[in-house]
Amino acid sequence: MTQPPDDPTPKGERTRQALLDAAYQQFVQRGFHGASIRVIADGAGITPGGIYNHFAGKDDLFAAVVLAHHPLTRIFPQLIAATGNSAEERLRNAAQRITDELTADEGLLNLFFIEMIECQGAHLATLATTLMPKALAFVSELHASVATPPGITPIGLLQTFVGTVLATVFTRRFLASAGAPTAALAGIEQFMDIYLHGILREE
């Protein structure tokens, strides 16, 4: 008997996905070293040994989580998919979408930080080579179509835009943790007011 080849979701594949989900939750809550293989296995409904039928080890499992959930995998597609009748409108729309996504699931930003700290950014080069070409093409076109301050390269435009969005999400989160009243804080609209007024000069 061979295994039925076109089941909607093969048994092994479902387990693998359950492992990825459980691992994501644990890693973003406790960090790489703080997350336990046993708790992850539990969350996926299997015993610890079973993990090694799907992943070579804890590092391999973490790498798979990074590939599936790293914020960069959300930011760049949202940037390209943004709509609007002008460069300004498209950037505002993209900023809003990215902020919403990063705010809805705090784990995404955590994963960014955990990877940089506990893996020293080892996966960033891989992610970048996959994602950057399209993002750079998009931003080069944008850069050519608008007037920016002197010294801003296309990659600098991408950097300052993404940096401003990350700054919004991050500062709102830590100021809320510190006890600041949320209503007094700047949101993505204010950050974009400042950023776009500063970067889009008269043509």
Next chain:
Amino acid sequence: MTQPPDDPTPKGERTRQALLDAAYQQFVQRGFHGASIRVIADGAGITPGGIYNHFAGKDDLFAAVVLAHHPLTRIFPQLIAATGNSAEERLRNAAQRITDELTADEGLLNLFFIEMIECQGAHLATLATTLMPKALAFVSELHASVATPPGITPIGLLQTFVGTVLATVFTRRFLASAGAPTAALAGIEQFMDIYLHGILREE
């Protein structure tokens, strides 16, 4: 015999400082759970058990490191100490100083992230109550003296400024990790060009 009371640095105090230094190095390199009490003790030149003469436990040691090295303890004083003949000059000067300090020691920013992820920002409220009053007084005065876009509160001014500085340091680090050519990246001057042009409107 009593202990000589005004030695330049008492024996126990030197050990405590050595522990703080070793702990800082380990925590920012490996995260809270990744750092080992034994390695920290080694780094301070004592045996693991000796740590508990100075700190109640690993958490207590981490809390002391956060109090001593958290970026907020550097950012706010630098902001207040900044010099210049106009609001713009003072903000540029402060941004430059903060950026230099956070770039010179990558551990500082790591500590910010580690504390937010592995301690869920538990120490931020304490830090804020110590540091915010002076910073808010400074920024309230600044807010009153310049024209900002509508909807920007004094705390929003502080938030967007600090956010912009953090965005500079963070995006430069991760883009460098990802293999981007450093020369093409925006630095604090470019970020401030954009930010200040966006936030300081005509009076």
Next chain:
DNA sequence: CCTACCGATCGGTAGG
């Protein structure tokens, strides 16, 4: 502040 040690938990493997 050291020696010696505690129980607990870690990531991972062998064999089925």
Next chain:
DNA sequence: CCTACCGATCGGTAGG
């Protein structure tokens, strides 16, 4: 994919 288990290391303590 489970059972049973490995050696290693963890944070922390007792007693001196």
